[in-house]
Amino acid sequence: MKLKDIRQNIDLIDSKILKLLNDRMEQGLLANKLKDKIEDLQREKEVLEAVRNNANTLTESKFSEELFKTILRFSKELQTKDLIITGFQGEHGAYSEEAVRSYNKNYVTIPCTTFNEVFEGVNSGIYDYGIVPVENTLGGMVGPVNELLINTELNIVGAIDMPIHHCLLMVPGTDHRDIREVYSHSQALAQCRRFLSRNKLTPVPYFDTAGAANMLAEKQPRGAACIAGKLAAELYNLEILKENIEDLNSNRTRFLLLSRHKPEEDGSKCTITFSTEHKAGTLFSVLELFASSGINLTRIESIPNEPGDYSFFLDFDGSIKDPKVIETLEKAEKQTSGFKVLGCYNEKIIEG
Amino acid sequence: MQKLKLVELTGKGKRTRIKIGDITLGEDFVVIAGPCGVESEEQTLKTAEAVKAGGGMMFRGGAFKPRTSPYDFQGLGLEGLRILEKAKHNTGLPIVTEVIDPRDVSWVCEFADILQIGARNMQNYSLLKEVGKAEKPVLLKRGMYSTLKEWLNCAEYILAEGNPDVVLCERGIRTFETYTRNTLDLSMVPAIKELTHLPIVVDPSHGTGKLSLIEKMSLAAVAAGADGLLLEVHVNPCEAKSDADQQLNPEQFASLMQKLLKLNQFIQDKIFKSSITGGDMQ
Numbered sequence: 001m002k003l004k005d006i007r008q009n010i011d012l013i014d015s016k017i018l019k020l021l022n023d024r025m026e027q028g029l030l031a032n033k034l035k036d037k038i039e040d041l042q043r044e045k046e047v048l049e050a051v052r053n054n055a056n057t058l059t060e061s062k063f064s065e066e067l068f069k070t071i072l073r074f075s076k077e078l079q080t081k082d083l084i085i086t087g088f089q090g091e092h093g094a095y096s097e098e099a100v101r102s103y104n105k106n107y108v109t110i111p112c113t114t115f116n117e118v119f120e121g122v123n124s125g126i127y128d129y130g131i132v133p134v135e136n137t138l139g140g141m142v143g144p145v146n147e148l149l150i151n152t153e154l155n156i157v158g159a160i161d162m163p164i165h166h167c168l169l170m171v172p173g174t175d176h177r178d179i180r181e182v183y184s185h186s187q188a189l190a191q192c193r194r195f196l197s198r199n200k201l202t203p204v205p206y207f208d209t210a211g212a213a214n215m216l217a218e219k220q221p222r223g224a225a226c227i228a229g230k231l232a233a234e235l236y237n238l239e240i241l242k243e244n245i246e247d248l249n250s251n252r253t254r255f256l257l258l259s260r261h262k263p264e265e266d267g268s269k270c271t272i273t274f275s276t277e278h279k280a281g282t283l284f285s286v287l288e289l290f291a292s293s294g295i296n297l298t299r300i301e302s303i304p305n306e307p308g309d310y311s312f313f314l315d316f317d318g319s320i321k322d323p324k325v326i327e328t329l330e331k332a333e334k335q336t337s338g339f340k341v342l343g344c345y346n347e348k349i350i351e352g
Numbered sequence: 353m354q355k356l357k358l359v360e361l362t363g364k365g366k367r368t369r370i371k372i373g374d375i376t377l378g379e380d381f382v383v384i385a386g387p388c389g390v391e392s393e394e395q396t397l398k399t400a401e402a403v404k405a406g407g408g409m410m411f412r413g414g415a416f417k418p419r420t421s422p423y424d425f426q427g428l429g430l431e432g433l434r435i436l437e438k439a440k441h442n443t444g445l446p447i448v449t450e451v452i453d454p455r456d457v458s459w460v461c462e463f464a465d466i467l468q469i470g471a472r473n474m475q476n477y478s479l480l481k482e483v484g485k486a487e488k489p490v491l492l493k494r495g496m497y498s499t500l501k502e503w504l505n506c507a508e509y510i511l512a513e514g515n516p517d518v519v520l521c522e523r524g525i526r527t528f529e530t531y532t533r534n535t536l537d538l539s540m541v542p543a544i545k546e547l548t549h550l551p552i553v554v555d556p557s558h559g560t561g562k563l564s565l566i567e568k569m570s571l572a573a574v575a576a577g578a579d580g581l582l583l584e585v586h587v588n589p590c591e592a593k594s595d596a597d598q599q600l601n602p603e604q605f606a607s608l609m610q611k612l613l614k615l616n617q618f619i620q621d622k623i624f625k626s627s628i629t630g631g632d633m634q
Contacts, residue, residue: 176430176459177455198458198461198487199459242434242463
């Protein structure tokens with residue numbers, strides 16, 4: 001083993017320590033949402049006690065205790081800052097996280113395993129906001145998210161329409177000629193199918209794009225690369241072999257920002273949901289109301305509740321304060337069941 | 353010539369045209385310019401801006417360099433390709449870059465608009481077969497010891513694999529003359545035109561290896577009927593890691609471009625038109 005190899009190991013360990021510290025700070029911020037006040041001396045005592053008793057051969061308890069006192073101090077400092085916390089599905093580096101950052105780079109992003117966790121986290125007040133993808137130009141509707149939206153009490157307070165540019169990422173220093181397998185979410189693999197076949201690369205499905213990047217960085221499997229976003233390359237110290245490898249550059253995803261509260265200011269776009277009677281022409285007569293008022297519909301989606309029973313989503317251009325919109329919605333409500341305005345919000349369109 | 357089934361000019365006289373962006377090789381007069389090697393991002397991007405400003409139509413630069421000595425600068429590899437991609441993004445100029453390893457062909461295709469096969473690799477048959485399967489045009493340089501027949505057979509290899517878009521490039525051959533780096537064989541331009549349907553460009557930078565001779569030989573190549581030129585341009589030639597003696601600086605390039613375009617226009621207007629109308633050159 002050479003000094004260079006040892007130093008490479010040290011660099012890898014350092015980056016893992018930093019990632020874990022970041023995770024710990026995140027948990028501190030979440031705990032703060034449920035505590036009465038930031039400082040909890042009893043809890044601090046417990047933490048330091050556990051650290052003292054957990055001493056490894058080289059990390060003596062005196063050292064560990066000092067280190068954790070510093071960690072606790074910084075964690076408390078962060079908690080005083082009233083940071084705005086947004087939950088997203090996926091691991092750090094996911095496209096949802098990129099969407100949050102492009103919406104407001106000061107929002108703190110916390111990863112969740114499932115979409116349901118995002119909704120529940122916002123509902124319970126642990127997260128100030130949640131972000132979820134609703135539709136992709138190539139992949140279509142994100143089914144599970146739309147199902148959750150029908151039954152949610154949360155409000156849509158913003159939308160982000162963002163281009164999705166996939167990158168081929170590899171462990172720095174890998175010889176591109178050795179790459180045989182490419183890990184990523186099956187959607188991302190499908191969107192880069194022609195690129196993969198041109199370069200004779202085997203797609204290997206993984207649960208998440210950023211998760212694949214994390215795995216690649218940690219396990220460094222031989223002859224492997226992954227498809228993920230630029231943010232993932234940055235977070236996991238991976239080298240971007242090639243940018244924009246998607247087969248079509250019209251690849252875009254629309255995300256919704258959810259909150260327990262209504263938006264402070266009204267926007268120019270609305271989302272409603274409703275069900276209609278299972279009878280000829282019922283949906284048509286609702287849509288006709290919008291047509292005759294000259295309101296432009298931007299999305300219609302149907303979600304099956306049970307056989308023969310559908311919920312519909314309608315997105316349209318307009319403000320909830322506009323008399324024309326108010327009148328149309330009043331009429332629509334009378335003709336439908338389960339009618340709900342999910343939100344009137346502004347949509348941020350990111351070019352590129 | 354025998355057995356040149358695919359490159360030969362047939363009785364119908366149909367010539368190969370290769371469309372790259374707004375440019376059609378074989379129809380438009382095309383100047384491909386840029387540094388010998390991609391040495392750094394700054395050098396490459398600055399040179400690309402200079403090529404664009406000077407009127408160049410495509411940008412060249414080597415990321416994989418076949419060098420005489422294994423101890424010479426071998427190129428930046430993949431990093432070089434990413435820099436070229438950036439140069440294209442900044443200037444809009446299509447990219448011409450050399451590929452030297454059959455394993456790199458698909459990767460270079462992801463970044464380049466034209467694959468260059470260098471003189472040293474002209475008869476690297478496994479490489480020729482690989483670029484013959486690629487979906488990008490190939491610029492095939494003449495080997496420094498190769499006859500016309502050998503050269504055309506190499507083009508035939510590429511066409512035989514299914515890639516019809518081949519551009520030939522005369523870059524000088526080894527003779528007993530030592531004053532110039534190579535002897536630029538301009539007779540190849542009309543010879544290629546009468547034998548084949550492929551476009552031909554001329555590289556006076558390697559063809560002479562001498563800065564002072566490049567301008568005159570470039571003009572001579574245009575007069576000989578070349579479809580374009582390949583010129584080495586460096587934002588700061590004295591600092592170049594390779595071919596320092598034959599790279600034009602941006603001012604020299606811009607001045608040469610003016611002359612080339614004028615001469616080409618003159619030839620198109622006065623000589624070719626007159627040969628159809630009966631001639632007003634007397």
